[in-house]
Amino acid sequence: MPPKSTAQRRLAKEYQQLSKDRPEGILAGPVREDNLFVWECLLAGPPDTAYEYGVFRAVLTFPKDYPLAPPSMKFDPPLLHPNIYADGSVCISILHAPGNDPLQYERSEERWSPVQSVEKILLSVMSMLAEPNTESGANIDACKLWRHDRPAFERQVHQQVRRSLGL
Amino acid sequence: MSGSEFSFSEEGYSSFDEDDGYQLSIGDTDVAFDPDASQVEVKYSYPDATTSTKVPINRIKYQALSYDDVDALLTEKIKSVNGILQVGDDESMVLLQKFNWKVERLLEKFLDNPIRTYDSVGLNYNAVRVQPEKLIVVDPHFFCPICCSEGSEENPLTTFHSGGCDHRYCVNCYATFLKEKTTLTCMDTECHSVILPSELKSLSDCILNAESVLGDASNGLAASKTEASADFYGYASDSATTRGNDYSDDEDAAELDSDGEEIEEQRYLVEYRKRKLEKAVQDKEKQRNKSLYSRYRSKIMKDHVSQQADFRLCPALDCPGIVRFIDFDSNSASSGITGLEQFANQHRSFPIVECSYNHFFCFYCSKDNHVPIPCPIVKAWIKKCKDDSETANWIDNNTKPCPQCDTNIEKNGGCNHMTCKTCCHEFCWICMGLWKDHKDFYKCNRYQEVKDDSPQKENSRRYLEKYLFYYNRFAAHQTSFKKDREFCSKLDFLIQKVQKRNKVSWIETQFYEEAVRILLKGRHTLMWSYAFLYYVEPCRLKHLIEDSQFELSKAVESLSKLIETVKPENIIKYRQRFIKESGLLKSHKYALVDICLDALASDELLISIPT
Numbered sequence: 001m002p003p004k005s006t007a008q009r010r011l012a013k014e015y016q017q018l019s020k021d022r023p024e025g026i027l028a029g030p031v032r033e034d035n036l037f038v039w040e041c042l043l044a045g046p047p048d049t050a051y052e053y054g055v056f057r058a059v060l061t062f063p064k065d066y067p068l069a070p071p072s073m074k075f076d077p078p079l080l081h082p083n084i085y086a087d088g089s090v091c092i093s094i095l096h097a098p099g100n101d102p103l104q105y106e107r108s109e110e111r112w113s114p115v116q117s118v119e120k121i122l123l124s125v126m127s128m129l130a131e132p133n134t135e136s137g138a139n140i141d142a143c144k145l146w147r148h149d150r151p152a153f154e155r156q157v158h159q160q161v162r163r164s165l166g167l
Numbered sequence: 168m169s170g171s172e173f174s175f176s177e178e179g180y181s182s183f184d185e186d187d188g189y190q191l192s193i194g195d196t197d198v199a200f201d202p203d204a205s206q207v208e209v210k211y212s213y214p215d216a217t218t219s220t221k222v223p224i225n226r227i228k229y230q231a232l233s234y235d236d237v238d239a240l241l242t243e244k245i246k247s248v249n250g251i252l253q254v255g256d257d258e259s260m261v262l263l264q265k266f267n268w269k270v271e272r273l274l275e276k277f278l279d280n281p282i283r284t285y286d287s288v289g290l291n292y293n294a295v296r297v298q299p300e301k302l303i304v305v306d307p308h309f310f311c312p313i314c315c316s317e318g319s320e321e322n323p324l325t326t327f328h329s330g331g332c333d334h335r336y337c338v339n340c341y342a343t344f345l346k347e348k349t350t351l352t353c354m355d356t357e358c359h360s361v362i363l364p365s366e367l368k369s370l371s372d373c374i375l376n377a378e379s380v381l382g383d384a385s386n387g388l389a390a391s392k393t394e395a396s397a398d399f400y401g402y403a404s405d406s407a408t409t410r411g412n413d414y415s416d417d418e419d420a421a422e423l424d425s426d427g428e429e430i431e432e433q434r435y436l437v438e439y440r441k442r443k444l445e446k447a448v449q450d451k452e453k454q455r456n457k458s459l460y461s462r463y464r465s466k467i468m469k470d471h472v473s474q475q476a477d478f479r480l481c482p483a484l485d486c487p488g489i490v491r492f493i494d495f496d497s498n499s500a501s502s503g504i505t506g507l508e509q510f511a512n513q514h515r516s517f518p519i520v521e522c523s524y525n526h527f528f529c530f531y532c533s534k535d536n537h538v539p540i541p542c543p544i545v546k547a548w549i550k551k552c553k554d555d556s557e558t559a560n561w562i563d564n565n566t567k568p569c570p571q572c573d574t575n576i577e578k579n580g581g582c583n584h585m586t587c588k589t590c591c592h593e594f595c596w597i598c599m600g601l602w603k604d605h606k607d608f609y610k611c612n613r614y615q616e617v618k619d620d621s622p623q624k625e626n627s628r629r630y631l632e633k634y635l636f637y638y639n640r641f642a643a644h645q646t647s648f649k650k651d652r653e654f655c656s657k658l659d660f661l662i663q664k665v666q667k668r669n670k671v672s673w674i675e676t677q678f679y680e681e682a683v684r685i686l687l688k689g690r691h692t693l694m695w696s697y698a699f700l701y702y703v704e705p706c707r708l709k710h711l712i713e714d715s716q717f718e719l720s721k722a723v724e725s726l727s728k729l730i731e732t733v734k735p736e737n738i739i740k741y742r743q744r745f746i747k748e749s750g751l752l753k754s755h756k757y758a759l760v761d762i763c764l765d766a767l768a769s770d771e772l773l774i775s776i777p778t
Contacts, residue, residue: 115313
């Protein structure tokens with residue numbers, strides 16, 4: 001069955017390109033063939049960070065008006081990180097549509113735009129794992145721990161890494 | 168209360184016709200204020216008055232502008248800025264928008280460093296932009312990276328890009344992307360190139376053309392439809408220009424001719440045409456939202472207006488009306504009022520203005536017409552209701568248990584005389600008391616002050632009770648008001664049905680419409696009077712207001728019941744009663760307004776607004 005809507009056409013194209021030219025440490029694709037709006041992805045923890053060796057599962061949910069509106073991303077199980085909410089939802093500027101940031105916190109080129117793509121989102125999330133932005137933290141506890149007690153933070157992350165590998 | 172002396176000056180007063188809110192100003196019509204808007208009549212605030220009170224009321228002078236007036240003002244402003252900068256109208260507009268429409272700030276920055284100022288809005292000072300017509304390119308080999316559509320020889324894609332860059336996308340993707348935006352930029356996140364209004368217009372026209380081709384292919388009906396509505400609009404705007412004349416003829420006739428019937432007929436005709444005009448304006452507004460460019464232009468205009476201190480957008484839903492503040496009247500000026508806030512804090516100031524589409528609102532607080540309640544009380548009341556919203560949630564506004572059988576009852580109309588479907592118990596929705604006790608001696612509008620002899624800890628509870636007492640009544644009338652207004656919106660249809668069934672002309676059914684509108688206004692005044700009394704300390708004047716309020720609430724309930732119980736097909740039979748009751752309600756309403764105004768002017772009235 002050929003894809004119908006703009007969103008479906010675009011998602012199919014992106015999936016095709018991602019599987020053809022796969023970036024390192026990223027594996028992503030629709031959960032089911034007949035529903036292109038929910039993707040599952042696996043991210044490898046960036047080297048030289050507390051997340052190293054971990055393989056983290058996240059779910060991307062696309063809106064019907066994709067690519068005009070950005071998808072949302074949620075780590076399942078949740079990951080301890082200053083920019084990830086306790087329920088696993090990722091808070092990163094590329095997933096925010098421009099216009100709903102009254103304080104102009106984030107620069108417009110970092111925001112979502114239809115020219116962005118799943119690949120760019122996942123690469124941004126990878127670099128976010130390596131360099132948290134503690135100025136606008138989503139998880140205050142993680143922020144505090146990261147700033148004041150780095151060893152404890154790393155210990156907790158390390159446990160999650162072990163769990164992600166089924167150890 | 169401010170103790171300053173007010174002298175009643177003839178000059179500051181205007182004559183009103185309260186029925187259609189149309190007014191003629193007498194005295195100084197200071198129209199030399201602004202040459203570009205001099206055609207627009209200068210009016211005085213607080214128009215809904217036929218008060219007999221001799222209390223001087225502070226007024227403001229204002230102009231009710233239409234969309235086109237303000238659009239012309241904006242064009243004028245852009246042109247004048249371009250006259251200095253010499254960079255082009257489009258560029259001037261984009262720059263002005265960036266600087267929040269503040270001309271001086273823009274000029275300062277621009278003269279200081281034109282290149283950087285240009286850069287800040289996504290313009291390149293030295294580059295020449297591509298002509299707007301050349302931005303639309305039909306390309307058979309184009310692949311749109313947004314929607315992943317691919318062009319072919321038979322079915323080429325139409326693309327668009329900003330005049331300052333070369334990032335092309337298909338027109339549909341671009342149009343959807345720009346639809347809700349006020350700052351137009353290239354879709355590419357790395358590229359800051361701005362899209363100028365003329366470039367947007369070119370895109371918008373391209374989309375419109377494509378749509379009309381599609382529309383023509385499917386059926387020619389749509390086109391004829393729009394033509395018909397344009398015809399209709401032409402007729403309606405005719406009636407708008409002749410409205411004033413009609414009206415003065417009407418007045419002349421009133422003096423010369425004693426034949427009341429004919430005058431009434433004329434007046435209703437004016438009313439009818441006015442309503443038609445309103446509808447046409449709404450249609451035009453819808454039309455305006457259709458094209459990409461006109462949507463953008465109307466958003467830009469609203470943005471411009473909201474940045475100007477002396478302009479207000481009409482708060483009514485989808486109303487394009489705009490009011491421009493001009494000056495304070497001589498009364499206010501003589502008592503040393505210079506700022507709007509200072510003006511609004513006076514107890515006798517009512518900056519109630521009327522937009523070109525007959526919506527009344529307060530210029531200071533942008534709330535609906537809250538006469539006879541001064542702005543500070545409105546502000547305090549609204550804040551109080553918001554702060555206590557938890558409590559207000561606790562009081563369920565929509566359902567109440569029947570006092571006899573505890574069946575939950577939802578109110579579906581404005582009338583407060585309730586009859587329980589389950590047990591046939593008749594009660595008053597407001598005080599939950601027996602309805603049969605209600606007519607003569609039971610007065611549910613009066614709050615019983617409790618003597619202060621109980622311990623301190625009881626006090627807060629009593630404050631809450633007092634608040635809830637007034638809030639319940641305020642909220643009950645607010646809900647009823649909304650229900651009545653819903654009813655009002657269905658009125659045109661209803662009246663047409665009545666005309667058909669009874670074979671009468673629409674003039675003969677106008678009394679019904681009139682009654683509903685009088686009821687709405689009366690209920691509104693009644694609603695606000697409860698908010699007012701909450702802040703008034705018990706005194707002789709408060710009792711007077713409560714007496715008058717009671718009369719009004721009786722009249723409101725009575726008319727409301729009449730409207731609700733008499734089926735539309737029978738209204739002709741009840742004509743006299745409708746006319747009598749609505750007349751009564753109207754006079755009670757003005758009595759209450761008068762009493763409140765007199766009380767506000769008196770030193771006896773103690774108002775306690777917590778700071």
